[in-house]
Amino acid sequence: MTLTRRSLSEIRATAQKAARGAGCCWGMAEEAGFAARLLEAHDLAGVATVDALLAAPRACACAGGVAPRGGQGERAGEGRALCGLSVMARLSDGDPLQCASNWGEVAGPLLLAGALLVHAQRTGRIFELSWPGGSVICAPEGCRVMGALPADRAAVSIQLLDAAPLPLVPARCDGRAVLASAWQRLEDLAARTYVPETEASRAAGAGPDAASQ
Amino acid sequence: MTGLSLRPPQQVMRLSRLGSAHQTRLSFMRVVLRGLRRGGWQITRPLWKIDAQGVGRATYRVAGQGQVYTLVAFAHDLPPEQRSDRVIAESWDATFALVDGEVSEDDLNRLADNVPLQEAGRVSDRELVLSRANRSVRLWDHVVERLASGTQPDPAIMAEVGYLMRTTAVYGSGKFGAADHAALSGRALMDGPFRAEMLAVWLIRAFVRDLVEHMARTRGGSAAVPLARDLAESLGIGNSTGLGMAPFLVNHPALLDAWITARETALARVCAQDASTPETRAGFGAAFDGACANVAGWHSAHPLQIAKLDALREDCARLSAYLRTDDPLGAEQPWAALYSWSQRHLSVEGQELVAALMLEPHGGLIDDLAEKMGVDEMARHCLDGAVRLDKVQRDLRAQYDWALDLDLEQPDAQARFWYVSAAKQEPRLGRRAQELGAELEQPLDIARAAQALGRALSVADLTQCVADFVMTHPEHRRMLRRLHLNRDAPYSEIRDNLLDDAILPLNMLRLKLAFFGATRFDPRSDRWLRITMYQGAPYPDDLHDGAEDAWVLHGGAAPGRAGQIAAE
Numbered sequence: 001m002t003l004t005r006r007s008l009s010e011i012r013a014t015a016q017k018a019a020r021g022a023g024c025c026w027g028m029a030e031e032a033g034f035a036a037r038l039l040e041a042h043d044l045a046g047v048a049t050v051d052a053l054l055a056a057p058r059a060c061a062c063a064g065g066v067a068p069r070g071g072q073g074e075r076a077g078e079g080r081a082l083c084g085l086s087v088m089a090r091l092s093d094g095d096p097l098q099c100a101s102n103w104g105e106v107a108g109p110l111l112l113a114g115a116l117l118v119h120a121q122r123t124g125r126i127f128e129l130s131w132p133g134g135s136v137i138c139a140p141e142g143c144r145v146m147g148a149l150p151a152d153r154a155a156v157s158i159q160l161l162d163a164a165p166l167p168l169v170p171a172r173c174d175g176r177a178v179l180a181s182a183w184q185r186l187e188d189l190a191a192r193t194y195v196p197e198t199e200a201s202r203a204a205g206a207g208p209d210a211a212s213q
Numbered sequence: 214m215t216g217l218s219l220r221p222p223q224q225v226m227r228l229s230r231l232g233s234a235h236q237t238r239l240s241f242m243r244v245v246l247r248g249l250r251r252g253g254w255q256i257t258r259p260l261w262k263i264d265a266q267g268v269g270r271a272t273y274r275v276a277g278q279g280q281v282y283t284l285v286a287f288a289h290d291l292p293p294e295q296r297s298d299r300v301i302a303e304s305w306d307a308t309f310a311l312v313d314g315e316v317s318e319d320d321l322n323r324l325a326d327n328v329p330l331q332e333a334g335r336v337s338d339r340e341l342v343l344s345r346a347n348r349s350v351r352l353w354d355h356v357v358e359r360l361a362s363g364t365q366p367d368p369a370i371m372a373e374v375g376y377l378m379r380t381t382a383v384y385g386s387g388k389f390g391a392a393d394h395a396a397l398s399g400r401a402l403m404d405g406p407f408r409a410e411m412l413a414v415w416l417i418r419a420f421v422r423d424l425v426e427h428m429a430r431t432r433g434g435s436a437a438v439p440l441a442r443d444l445a446e447s448l449g450i451g452n453s454t455g456l457g458m459a460p461f462l463v464n465h466p467a468l469l470d471a472w473i474t475a476r477e478t479a480l481a482r483v484c485a486q487d488a489s490t491p492e493t494r495a496g497f498g499a500a501f502d503g504a505c506a507n508v509a510g511w512h513s514a515h516p517l518q519i520a521k522l523d524a525l526r527e528d529c530a531r532l533s534a535y536l537r538t539d540d541p542l543g544a545e546q547p548w549a550a551l552y553s554w555s556q557r558h559l560s561v562e563g564q565e566l567v568a569a570l571m572l573e574p575h576g577g578l579i580d581d582l583a584e585k586m587g588v589d590e591m592a593r594h595c596l597d598g599a600v601r602l603d604k605v606q607r608d609l610r611a612q613y614d615w616a617l618d619l620d621l622e623q624p625d626a627q628a629r630f631w632y633v634s635a636a637k638q639e640p641r642l643g644r645r646a647q648e649l650g651a652e653l654e655q656p657l658d659i660a661r662a663a664q665a666l667g668r669a670l671s672v673a674d675l676t677q678c679v680a681d682f683v684m685t686h687p688e689h690r691r692m693l694r695r696l697h698l699n700r701d702a703p704y705s706e707i708r709d710n711l712l713d714d715a716i717l718p719l720n721m722l723r724l725k726l727a728f729f730g731a732t733r734f735d736p737r738s739d740r741w742l743r744i745t746m747y748q749g750a751p752y753p754d755d756l757h758d759g760a761e762d763a764w765v766l767h768g769g770a771a772p773g774r775a776g777q778i779a780a781e
Contacts (some may be wrong), residue, residue, distance in 0.1 A: 009387025027690025093598025
């Protein structure tokens with residue numbers, strides 16, 4: 001398991017470009033970058049989660065499927081889990097406790113912790129995101145994983161806690177060790193957003209050239 | 214201070230005005246140098262290991278207010294045919310890293326393996342800035358030759374170029390493994406936008422002077438002389454700035470708003486003053502005199518800039534006459550009256566120069582605003598999902614009327630597209646009808662996105678909330694986020710169509726560079742320009758000499774040339 005070190009800025013930028021390269025609209029790609037950075041800052045596997053998500057068949061409006069309208073009782077169908085990025089965005093946009101948590105299986109469930117961390121910091125509340133075999137506590141001061149990490153897709157639930165178990169992992173800003181294989185896949189997806197070089201584009205280009213010396 | 218009247222975004226955020234911005238006392242270079250002086254920072258050069266060919270390494274140590282930073286410089290022997298300012302270059306005359314703290318021999322060796330590679334290498338959390346620079350060959354050779362022979366270089370040639378080396382990139386904020394911008398949070402002086410980068414550039418300038426004197430000594434031996442202080446101060450660090458900087462203003466709207474708000478608040482505070490004082494009148498007068506002299510010597514070969522400069526020279530003459538005959542600074546609310554006059558009588562470039570000059574003598578009133586120019590962008594990311602769509606529709610009309618009223622169907626309205634090239638991820642601007650890649654365009658299409666949102670809202674259930682709307686319309690999420698931000702950050706959006714055939718990316722570059730503190734804007738095309746940084750500034754060994762900010766050039770040109778013109 002080879003690791004490579006990346007800064008939080010690189011993580012955010014690459015995850016965003018990768019999501020776009022995978023077909024997400026720009027607004028959702030921004031959410032992917034935001035979530036990856038936030039999770040990694042708390043020692044949660046944001047890069048690996050986004051990597052697994054983008055490779056997973058999932059029900060998502062960006063991907064041409066059905067959006068997760070949990071409040072209206074829609075569930076993932078035909079074996080497809082709901083897109084964790086879409087569900088994360090849904091949680092982020094409103095009160096997480098008022099969003100229905102009967103979504104069925106969610107792909108990339110750890111992404112939801114990103115929204116809960118933001119809500120915790122904003123409201124002072126403490127949330128627990130649970131999946132079979134484990135959970136993550138999201139508190140204003142940081143987070144803590146309890147039990148096993150989630151599978152790439154899992155049914156999840158959210159509840160409010162009165163207090164957070166200690167110790168919590170606060171956010172840090174130093175570089176993160178991420179899986180090199182996951183990072184490479186994200187970079188490969190990000191490369192889909194670049195326009196291949198041609199002699200014409202190189203000449204028309206962006207700025208200074210040898211003739212300017 | 215309440216009740217201030219800031220200039221409205223409708224006026225301030227047009228590209229033509231943004232592209233006429235000048236450096237002010239809130240510009241980052243100036244904030245850094247004032248902070249170094251006021252904080253009693255000390256700079257030493259612990260290492261100088263450069264050989265007779267000009268190849269080797271050096272370090273510059275900066276210490277103050279409980280902190281230490283070290284600039285590590287590598288000098289290379291670059292074949293002339295490899296010298297290029299493009300992002301796609303692979304080797305340079307000199308490469309640099311600004312390190313957080315002291316550096317050990319192991320650090321130097323690690324950096325020696327990576328810094329000269331720039332984007333192809335990796336740096337660590339201990340590195341704050343990664344940069345590189347190329348020589349101005351003509352001036353470099355001239356200065357070395359003269360100093361080696363025991364004489365000073367020709368001031369006219371010095372003034373014509375203005376720098377011995379120019380940086381072609383100054384990377385910070387976590388790029389290529391460097392420390393995240395949050396690493397400097399809470400640190401005196403260094404917690405602010407681009408402070409580390411501006412510190413690095415100032416130290417690079419010191420290295421460049423030291424290197425050219427070293428090469429002169431190598432060639433001339435005991436006959437060589439150091440560069441005269443006034444000539445050394447007349448040199449800045451050049452910079453070639455291309456399109457890479459342009460998307461920044463669109464991709465960091467909260468930060469853009471913070472910068473503009475600080476500047477506009479400063480202007481409003483000054484305008485709210487009931488009277489001037491002898492000190493503020495004298496300070497403005499000195500700044501204006503300097504601007505007139507400098508504008509007289511500010512030359513460009515580009516037709517766009519030539520036209521601006523012609524207008525600016527006329528503006529200086531008009532303003533000079535006005536100040537002499539009407540004595541507006543002796544009246545009530547003098548600064549408001551002066552700015553109001555400039556709006557009626559001067560070009561946009563002249564108006565922005567007056568706005569910048571008015572801030573100069575009011576440091577006690579406005580310098581605190583420099584600490585409000587940073588933003589926690591993560592905290593401003595989230596969408597307000599509870600807002601109803603009828604309010605969104607009203608807000609869109611109120612805040613993005615400039616976009617909704619554009620005719621994007623006319624042929625030139627979407628003629629351009631912004632993209633990232635696979636070649637070293639260089640940002641570029643293409644012509645939609647003639648070039649490939651438009652399907653991969655970057656999202657700088659704010660006007661088009663605003664119109665698309667407007668169309669979607671016109672057929673939507675307006676009692677719906679944003680959260681429900683974006684679940685089935687995720688393509689509008691980005692625009693909704695910008696709309697939400699703009700509600701409380703009115704200067705977050707450039708109010709022009711960035712896809713239009715007539716778009717001048719130069720204007721975007723100039724705005725950001727003015728906030729850096731750059732002068733001597735010299736466009737070379739519609740999408741790149743050369744500027745000079747720290748021209749006139751003290752070096753580390755005389756940082757604490759003289760009056761604060763005495764080095765600042767107003768109106769942007771070389772003091773040497775201005776002095777030559779004055780003598781003619």
